[in-house]
Structure formats: structure tokens, C-alpha cells
Amino acid sequence: MLSRVAERVYWLARYVERAENTARMIISFHLVSLDMPKTVQLSWKGLVAVTGNEHVFDAHYQREDERNCVKFLVADHYNPSSVLSSLKAARENVRTTRDLVPSEAWEVVNELYLFARDNIDNGIGKRARYQFLTEIVQRCQTLTGLLAGCMSHDAAYDFIRLGRNLERADMTSRQIDVGAIRYLKKTADPTPYDGLLWTGILRSQSGFQMYRQHVKRRINGVDVVRFLLQDVPFPRAVAHSLRYVQEALERLPRNELPLRLVMQARRHALGADVDQLIAEDRLHGFIDTLQQDIGEIHTAVVDTWFRIEKAA
Numbered sequence: 001m002l003s004r005v006a007e008r009v010y011w012l013a014r015y016v017e018r019a020e021n022t023a024r025m026i027i028s029f030h031l032v033s034l035d036m037p038k039t040v041q042l043s044w045k046g047l048v049a050v051t052g053n054e055h056v057f058d059a060h061y062q063r064e065d066e067r068n069c070v071k072f073l074v075a076d077h078y079n080p081s082s083v084l085s086s087l088k089a090a091r092e093n094v095r096t097t098r099d100l101v102p103s104e105a106w107e108v109v110n111e112l113y114l115f116a117r118d119n120i121d122n123g124i125g126k127r128a129r130y131q132f133l134t135e136i137v138q139r140c141q142t143l144t145g146l147l148a149g150c151m152s153h154d155a156a157y158d159f160i161r162l163g164r165n166l167e168r169a170d171m172t173s174r175q176i177d178v179g180a181i182r183y184l185k186k187t188a189d190p191t192p193y194d195g196l197l198w199t200g201i202l203r204s205q206s207g208f209q210m211y212r213q214h215v216k217r218r219i220n221g222v223d224v225v226r227f228l229l230q231d232v233p234f235p236r237a238v239a240h241s242l243r244y245v246q247e248a249l250e251r252l253p254r255n256e257l258p259l260r261l262v263m264q265a266r267r268h269a270l271g272a273d274v275d276q277l278i279a280e281d282r283l284h285g286f287i288d289t290l291q292q293d294i295g296e297i298h299t300a301v302v303d304t305w306f307r308i309e310k311a312a
Contacts, residue, residue, distance in 0.1 A: 003305055003306050003307075004306075005097055005100065005156070006155070006156070006159045006305050006306065007302075007305070007306040008093040008096055008097045009093070009097055009100060009101070009156050009159045009160050009163070010159040010160070010162060010163040010301070010306075011089065011090075011093050011163060012090050012093040012094050012097065012109075012160065012163070013159070013160040013161070013162075013163035013164040013167070014163040014164070014166070014167040015086040015087070015089045015090035015093065016086070016087075016090045016109070016140050016143055016144070016164070017140075017163070017164045017167040017168055017171070018081055018086045018167055018171070019083045019086035019087050019090065019116075019136060019140060020136070020137050020140035020141070021167070021168070021171040021204075022051070022073055022074075022081065022082070022083050022086070023074075023083055023133040023134075023136040023137050023140075024133075024137055024204045024205065024206070025047060025050060025073075025171075025175065025204045026047065026070060026073055026074065026123075026129070026133055027129075027130060027133045027134065027137070027203075027204070028200040028201065028203045028204035029042070029044070029047055029200060029204075030126075030129055030130060030133075031130075031200065031203065032196055032197065032199075032200035033066075035196055036196065043064070044064065044065065044066045044068075044069035044070065045057075045064040045069055046178055047069055047073060048069055048072060048073065049178065050171075050174045050175065050177075050178050051073065051079075051081045051174075052081075052174070053072075053079055053080070053081055056072075056078060056079055056080075057069070057072050057079070060072070060076070060078060067124065070123070070124055070129070071124045074120065074123040074124055074133075075120045075123065075124060083116060083123065083133075083136060084116050084117065084120060087109075087112055087113045087116050088113060090109055090113070091109050091110055091112075091113040094106050094109045094110075095110075097156075100156045101147065101151055101156070102146060102147070102150045102151055104146055104150065105143060105146055105147060105150075105151070108139065108142055108143045108146060109143060111139075112136070112139040112140070112143070115135065115136075115139070116136060119132055123136075144164070147160060155251070155252065158248040158249075158251050158252055159248070159252075159305075161244055161245075161247075161248040162245055162248040162249065162252075162301065165241040165242070165244040165245045165248070166241070166245050166294060166297060166298060166301075168236060168241045169238045169241035169242050169245065169294055170291065170294045172205060172228055172229075172236055172237065172238050172241065173229075173238055173287055173290050173291055173294065174291070175201050175204060175205065175228070176201075176225055176228050176229060176238075176287055177284060177287040177288075177291075178201075195218075195219050195220070198219050198220065198221055198224045199219055201224060201228070202219070202224060202227075202228075205228060205236040206236065207227065207228065207234060207236060207237075210231075210234050211223075211224065211227050214227075214231065214233070214234075215227055221278070222274055222275060222278060225274050225278075225283065226274045229269055229272065229274065230269060230270055230272070230274075232270075238269045238290070239266060239269050239270050242262055242265055242266040242269065243266065245262050245297065246259065246262045246263060246266065249262060252305070254304055254305075255304070257300045257303075257304060258297055258300040258301050258304055261293065261296050261297045261300050262297050264293065265290065265293035265294060265297060268289070268290060268293060269290060272286060
């Protein structure tokens, strides 16, 4: 397989997963905002912080209100992680690799991008935001299911699994980080609405029901962090996603460095003592290190398979 083709299918999966995760995150926060009393002020800028693009937002907006933050996350072309930017990039990547993926995959991604482009105002406004973003999530999952069920599980599919699960692990860790920062700040003065925040984070990962089934405790920050970080059976947990990254890497040649890095990152996630990290105010630093681990895996993947001069 050519390196440029491998890179395109890898980024196809990352962009689609990024669009889905961003849509999930906005849906969740939107629902939390509806449940909160009007006296409680929510910071929509916190969603921008999750994506790591605060500097881009600050360069283009004066006010950090709901409309500006949602517009930045859903529609802005100068935000490379916005839903529309991600879908546009995914469409370009699948267009140039149409001979590797089922023909239906091109149709799904193309129609998904056109739907987002033509209805983008619905995603920004409050009235139709939920319906628009839910449609984005469902269409992204249609593509994931289509590729899993109809594409040969060869090297191209391994790069798709690699990209999708690395992006998922990164986004889940960012969600934990946002909740962790708020949790640590509130330990001395907890509010009755912290449960809504953690419920929102669980729902952003479609993990609310699985948490209630398997953790069987009232929703609290410690158990939610442990669930999203270490619950191996839950598909959107960091440990689960890194296991699938590892499985994809094990099937690829010249995998020594990225495989070693993902095994280290997975041990890092599974070995964490969440109670102790929170008790010692070290959870935010731990998540920072975990995100650096994920970044190093991505760099190793790029150097090993996408940059010919380094791979040679």
C-alpha cells in the first residue's frame, strides 16, 4: 500500500470520528444547558477548550457567548476541527481513495457533507440544533458500520481502525479533562449540579446507560472518570480505544515503535489510581501526560508509514 493512500484512509477515519465527537459534545452540553436553572451560568467556551483551538477562537471572536462558540465548533471554516471542516476534509480523503473503500462509503460521506453544508444554520441556532447534530452522529455511525461490515479487513482497514480509535481515545481523554478541572475546583465547594455535568459527559459518549448497568452507583466524578478511562468493555473508553489501536498496529509491518508507545499508553491508563490522583490534585496533570502519549503515537505512525524519507 502506498504511504499517501494509507495516510488518506487514516485521516478519513480521524476526521469522521472528530466530526461525530464534536457533534456529540455539543448535543450533551446543549441538553445540560436545558436542565440547568437559569441562575447557573454555563461556559460554552469550555467546549472550545476541549478541542484545543482556543487561540483560533480568540483570534476571530470578541464574545464567548453560546452562539459564537457553537458556530465556531459547528461551521467555521477557519476552525480545522469544526464539524463542517472535518467533514469536508473526510470527503476529500475518501474521494481520492474510492478504489479502496466500498462505493457506498463515498456516497455516505458525500451526502453527509452536503447535508451538513446545506443545513448548517440549523446546527448553530437553538431550535433545530439537536435534530441536526443527531443526524450528523447517526450518519457518521452509518459509515463506521458500513466500513466494518462491507470492507475487507486488510491493511487499508487497519489504518482506518487505527485513525478512528486514536481520535476516539484523544477526544474521550479531553472530555475527562474538562470534567476533572471542574471537579477539582469544586471539591471544596461542591454544587448540586455537578451530577448533571458528569451525566452530560457520559451522554456525550453514549455511556450513560452502560455506566448505570455496569458501575451500578450514583453518578459521581470519581466513578465516571474511572469508567471512561479504564472500562475495557466500553467501546468509547480510553483503554478500549487504545486496545483497538494496538490490535490494528499488530497487523501492520514495521510496527515496533508505535506498538511500544501504544502499549505504554494503555498501561498508563489502566494502571492509574483515580482516587489517589483526585485526592492529590494530580488528575489534570495525568490526563495531560496521557494526551502527550496519544500525540506521540500519532507522530510515530506518521514517521513510520507516511513520511517516506524517515521510514526508509
